[in-house]
Amino acid sequence: MSTTAGRPEATTLHPPTPVVRVSVPKRSVGSELRAIKIVWQRELIRFRSDRIRIVTSLVQPLLFLFVLGAGLQRLSSAGTHGVALKTFIYPGILCIAVMFTAMFSAASIVWDREFGFLREMMVAPVRRSSIVIGKCLGGATVAGFQGVLVISLAGLVHVPYDPLLIAGIFVLQLALAFSITAFGVMIAVRIKQMQSFMGVMQMVIMPMFFISGALFPAVGLPRWLEILNRIDPLTYAVDPMRRIVFAHLTISPAARRALDPGITWWGWHVPALVEAGVIIALGLVMLGIAIWEFSTTE
Amino acid sequence: MPDSVAFVKEMAVTGNGRAPMRQPAIAVRGLVKRFGELEAVRGVEFEVETGEVFGFLGPNGAGKTTTINMLCTLAKPTAGSAEVAGHDIVRERDDVRRNIGLVFQDPTLDAYLTAAQNLKLHAELYGVQSDLVRPRMQQVLTMVGLWDRKDSPVGTFSGGMRRRLEIARGLMHSPRVLFLDEPTIGLDPQTRRSIWTYIDELKEREEITIFMTTHYMDEAEWCDRIAIMDHGEIVALDEPETLKAQVGTDRVTIHTDDNAAAIAALADRFGITARISEGAVTFGVPGGEEFVPRLFAEWDPARPPIKSVNVSRPTLDDVFMSYTGTTIRDAEEDQAHHRNRAMMQMMHGSRR
Numbered sequence: 183m184s185t186t187a188g189r190p191e192a193t194t195l196h197p198p199t200p201v202v203r204v205s206v207p208k209r210s211v212g213s214e215l216r217a218i219k220i221v222w223q224r225e226l227i228r229f230r231s232d233r234i235r236i237v238t239s240l241v242q243p244l245l246f247l248f249v250l251g252a253g254l255q256r257l258s259s260a261g262t263h264g265v266a267l268k269t270f271i272y273p274g275i276l277c278i279a280v281m282f283t284a285m286f287s288a289a290s291i292v293w294d295r296e297f298g299f300l301r302e303m304m305v306a307p308v309r310r311s312s313i314v315i316g317k318c319l320g321g322a323t324v325a326g327f328q329g330v331l332v333i334s335l336a337g338l339v340h341v342p343y344d345p346l347l348i349a350g351i352f353v354l355q356l357a358l359a360f361s362i363t364a365f366g367v368m369i370a371v372r373i374k375q376m377q378s379f380m381g382v383m384q385m386v387i388m389p390m391f392f393i394s395g396a397l398f399p400a401v402g403l404p405r406w407l408e409i410l411n412r413i414d415p416l417t418y419a420v421d422p423m424r425r426i427v428f429a430h431l432t433i434s435p436a437a438r439r440a441l442d443p444g445i446t447w448w449g450w451h452v453p454a455l456v457e458a459g460v461i462i463a464l465g466l467v468m469l470g471i472a473i474w475e476f477s478t479t480e
Numbered sequence: 481m482p483d484s485v486a487f488v489k490e491m492a493v494t495g496n497g498r499a500p501m502r503q504p505a506i507a508v509r510g511l512v513k514r515f516g517e518l519e520a521v522r523g524v525e526f527e528v529e530t531g532e533v534f535g536f537l538g539p540n541g542a543g544k545t546t547t548i549n550m551l552c553t554l555a556k557p558t559a560g561s562a563e564v565a566g567h568d569i570v571r572e573r574d575d576v577r578r579n580i581g582l583v584f585q586d587p588t589l590d591a592y593l594t595a596a597q598n599l600k601l602h603a604e605l606y607g608v609q610s611d612l613v614r615p616r617m618q619q620v621l622t623m624v625g626l627w628d629r630k631d632s633p634v635g636t637f638s639g640g641m642r643r644r645l646e647i648a649r650g651l652m653h654s655p656r657v658l659f660l661d662e663p664t665i666g667l668d669p670q671t672r673r674s675i676w677t678y679i680d681e682l683k684e685r686e687e688i689t690i691f692m693t694t695h696y697m698d699e700a701e702w703c704d705r706i707a708i709m710d711h712g713e714i715v716a717l718d719e720p721e722t723l724k725a726q727v728g729t730d731r732v733t734i735h736t737d738d739n740a741a742a743i744a745a746l747a748d749r750f751g752i753t754a755r756i757s758e759g760a761v762t763f764g765v766p767g768g769e770e771f772v773p774r775l776f777a778e779w780d781p782a783r784p785p786i787k788s789v790n791v792s793r794p795t796l797d798d799v800f801m802s803y804t805g806t807t808i809r810d811a812e813e814d815q816a817h818h819r820n821r822a823m824m825q826m827m828h829g830s831r832r
Binding site: 199200201202203204205206207208209212213216217220224227228231232299300301302303304305306307308 | 552553554574575577578579580582584586588589590592593597601602603604605606607608609612613615616618619622623649652653654685686
């Protein structure tokens, strides 16, 4: 600011700054993409600033992997044909690690509602669907990061660091995380309180995890469990994950048959790609429901 | 000169020397909002002129927030229509949104982010030209006195600072209408005063219309015009001075040891209906100062003695009282009961 000679500036509480007038453009595809990016970005910023969450959401998977894996090793050695139990449950752990993180991302919708940030987004000149899509992509990205941390542990459970293996796991993890976030958002739109949301999640996630075959081969199960196993969506994430991991292990054919039997539908051996398709399709359906729900709430 | 005649006419209509206005900033026609059985807003109707500071006054639960939510396109009206900044709130939702700024009753900032990040996110969300984001940010943050704190996380801000930041954010995209929902609630007197300083500054420097709700009567006085809302309806709408003049009585408050006896005495001797408010007996009479000598001269010595008297000019509280029959505070207590009951019913009703 320049002052003309001999005319001192008036002293006010705060010196007046020039008025800058801006204008808001009409809504367009560009503005929707920008909104998706903003929601996605915010998810990353939040994750980065919440270091405790990075640690806490890893504790449970690591407990399963190392404590359960080491503790039950002796009991199970008869049936694993020389493969360490840790190695066997590792694919399941790869899944559950991203599930927890994705869940937490979805939970922040409830949190944001409680603390109002969501309202700020909801009055912006953007579609609600952009908010939901950004949220799901953000959840998937954050969970993918968490997944990388678990992938980096592969050496500890005798799984080789093969680029193809890592890429395969990573893509599957992203797909799973996206679907789980969509599922979480779908639930979160309906639930207004954090405690109830966490309760519902606990009730859904843990049974899904136990039934999925993350901790046992999905073959020769009692009839009721087999049916539940085939219905459980997580089954279709754990199984291809295990196939990818086991494809890179050098183990006996007997061990392969016992530990990586694959999933069958009425005797038909379901290919890994179809399984991954199931996960993605479910994710998209839930995304659709979440968008619809979100657009109709006031 | 026909032009100046038109101008004088305009002046007569707007009354207080504001520039002639073209299109109203807000035009509301028969707006209704029902939540199941509960009719929260019952056909309100009003216009807000461009450049005006318009106050929406009423107890909690009177329907103020519901009305604001409809005007901001957050809720769909059950019936009726409204235009904000020239756009229909139902059919042209996005155009309304581009032209309004909002400061909510509950904080909606992201405490993880810094003040500048919060504003930047908002500007991006609204698609503000990126080269103007920083200068605009500097302007609004300087106004609310937070420019030097722009890189601090919002989590470290006090309640007053957050509210100021929220006002700054609401202004980031140069809205034509700024909605403030109870902007000063729960703030210390100093922050309340400074928020009013910003409102005055805004009125002076930007072409902006401000629509605010409040239940602080003293603040409502500073609005250009106010609408009083009660039980979902607008019961009065005018400039504060006009409304006060219409009351026509002064407020007299007396303290005694026996309020019930004092009320009876007032009724017997002077034919005045008095009531108890905040532990004292209060009533309205024309010419309050002249009434006081008469009060003492004619007070029955057998009645409990008057310990003190206070006479005041009518306030907006009296305006509120003359239209609704209760003070805003009493109405609030009443409404709280009412609302809790309604909420309970709604919750039970929706539970399957």
